[in-house]
């Protein structure tokens with residue numbers, strides 16, 4: 050088997066860098082490129098001929114070759130026609146004489162050269178075997194570790210986020226609504242989920258759709274938090290790509306675009322739907338408004354995309370913001386089979402407190418007390434058959450039952466919502482209100498005005514829009530107030546962009562205070578520039594004046610003063626406003642400043658929020674429902690602000706309704722959500738494992754050894770950091786290593802504080818690349834070392850044989866979830882008996898002595914490897930059986946869930962069930978096909 054770079058059509062080559070591709074066939078060659086098809090996974094690669102990382106595979110007389118039809122031939126003669134070989138020989142199964150063109154050699158072929166290399170005297174130093182073995186073991190351990198996708202995220206470890214990320218990230222094609230309260234970290238949860246899905250091979254192509262204003266923030270968060278470089282797709286980019294053939298959305302795997310862009314460009318929308326996606330993430334999903342017969346365009350766009358996308362994550366802090374029916378419609382996008390009828394959904398919701406009570410005894414309390422009465426309550430939901438055979442003393446069974454109950458009768462595994470009350474460490478919020486006198490100019494117009502938006506924001510009266518800043522006392526109050534807060538950052542929010550613009554203009558005219566304005570009319574680049582201007586500690590703006598929609602989803606927690614220049618009409622918008630500052634990372638109590646006109650509509654609104662709902666100082670989960678119930682009274686009071694009796698009644702009624710709804714929610718929906726969302730009691734093991742991985746010196750020690758072996762210089766710097774640099778002794782290029790060097794740390798805390806430093810973990814792509822450079826290279830495949838053991842005679846020897854069990858399957862089957870490349874090490878003594886022996890510090894052997902030893906031991910080496918192979922094959926069979934069982938139990942669970950649901954719900958499609966059955970079969974075949982091969986061999990000879 051030789052490596053040359055004279056390519057010809059039909060020849061067979063192996064990839065040196067991606068061993069999982071199997072044997073490829075050359076399908077096109079010209080001066081500049083060579084194209085190769087890898088049938089095992091149905092993909093092609095194109096390389097420059099001179100630098101293609103490929104090894105030519107040819108066979109020699111006497112070799113056994115497997116054909117694509119799975120019969121074998123023993124090669125007797127080889128002919129060459131224009132560079133392509135034909136093997137002539139006898140079929141092993143029936144003795145028939147046959148020709149096999151190399152194009153038809155089985156693409157599952159594995160190159161097994163360690164033995165050949167060893168016997169040919171091509172040996173490396175002992176350390177290469179050690180490093181190769183360590184790389185393979187670490188790759189296997191990480192692929193099967195429950196911290197995969199978590200350890201590499203540059204985030205603080207926050208339990209509720211980890212719980213959601215682990216619950217969702219490990220699912221096949223997850224479809225969920227992430228609805229944590231504002232600022233609890235939904236973006237981070239989504240990042241963790243995407244990261245896990247990509248690293249575990251569950252997803253390859255991800256589309257993120259967000260409001261215009263958040264495109265850049267998402268781009269930065271994905272890169273900074275989880276090393277994922279998304280590409281922004283907008284009109285400009287798509288137009289530039291239009292000249293190239295094909296669908297522009299297929300040119301990248303990780304795409305980020307705005308909802309606005311997809312909604313307003315039917316051609317690009319069509320193309321985005323035609324490109325295959327494994328996962329779609331939609332932020333601020335409350336924009337997807339739906340009502341019977343009148344779905345919004347945004348809703349339709351996402352609904353259509355969700356139909357052709359396997360996994361979907363919808364994110365919103367305020368799921369009910371635009372009505373409960375819209376909320377239901379969004380759940381239907383996620384699981385049309387489960388959420389098929391709104392009346393049924395409402396009926397189910399009414400049962401939530403009974404369901405929560407039924408689940409209560411199953412929860413993981415210290416004392417498990419599932420008595421007869423409790424079983425009766427469960428049966429009312431589950432049906433007798435579901436629990437008749439179940440041993441409820443087992444925690445695993447109880448959890449399974451809880452999942453089934455939530456899935457069939459709650460919002461189940463589709464909705465996650467954490468609230469501040471369940472997450473500790475949030476600062477307090479304080480309302481500071483400032484009564485002002487209403488100017489006469491406003492009063493005159495407002496006497497006959499009925500429109501709530503103008504009553505609440507009189508500056509929007511048409512006659513006032515151009516002059517209001519001259520007469521409105523809120524403007525002077527604002528300027529005075531900013532002067533008093535000198536040195537402090539102040540975020541100011543008003544409902545409309547026009548108000549924000551006029552206010553900032555007045556500020557510019559009347560004071561020298563540095564301010565930025567931020568609203569939906571600005572381009573993304575302008576908005577980001579202004580947000581940065583506000584974020585700068587010195588030289589930056591003291592105040593940022595935002596419109597309602599312009600500031601949605603933004604991170605401004607470096608400020609802790611919020612001015613509400615006016616008040617929004619619905620509680621969810623108020624929560625969105627306060628959530629800009631009251632979010633994870635806020636270090637101070639949040640001061641909410643609210644100027645208002647005495648005895649005006651604003652006064653009613655302020656009192657309603659504060660006295661009725663306490664919505665300034667605490668989050669108000671039932672706010673929208675209360676609003677829906679008292680809307681008429683509230684409107685009436687806004688229109689008649691002097692009617693104190695009506696206002697008193699409004700507030701009393703609001704308090705009563707709120708208290709009632711809150712207690713109902715606490716027993717019903719919220720309780721179920723808490724069971725689902727917080728992960729209390731379940732997540733400590735994962736956190737402990739992440740902590741252990743973070744605190745273990747293993748990675749740092751291993752990487753130091755690995756960098757040293759492959760020739761990368763790791764120089765110690767201050768603050769727990771290192772500088773990595775290329776050296777001349779490097780064996781191969783390390784992808785990602787910048788020419789001028791790069792600063793890294795292995796410490797999470799350092800990484801979260803120093804943003805310019807790369808955070809190295811087992812998840813980091815460069816750590817994986819560095820291991821790949823070793824495992825895809827031939828170094829360390831055949832090694833000789835000298836051991837000094839005086840208790841054994843000189844010349845005594847051992848063969849350390851490192852095998853790998855692996856299989857190939859099409860990418861969408863995600864074979865790595867069930868069987869990543871699995872190392873099996875067998876060490877044998879001169880009699881071919883397996884021994885439990887670990888070698889440290891072996892001496893290298895010079896080439897002359899190596900070849901003498903090999904000649905002397907050749908037949909013993911051959912028989913030793915054969916005996917080790919037999920032992921490895923037995924072990925491999927056991928592992929194979931375990932992998933098949935794990936895969937079957939996993940997919941069978943999913944199949945039974947869908948089957949159960951299909952009994953109560955006819956809209957579950959047969960194809961969905963068939964899909965899982967097919968997957969079961971295809972994975973079963975792939976796992977059964979798994980083969981063990983010799984990856985590396987080290988001959989260790991004793992010498993005194």
Ligand SMILES: Nc1ncnc2c1ncn2[C@@H]1O[C@H](COP(=O)(O)OP(=O)(O)OP(=O)(O)O)[C@@H](O)[C@H]1O
Pocket residue numbers: 203204205206207210229230231232233234235236237238365366601602603604628629632633634
């Ligand atoms: N685990 C974490 N480690 C470090 N920072 C975090 C973590 N979780 C959240 N944050 C920070 O807290 C802020 C809020 O997080 P995020 O933007 O994900 O919240 P959200 O729920 O999406 O907010 P919104 O409801 O406003 O969209 C962000 O600045 C984020 O970077």
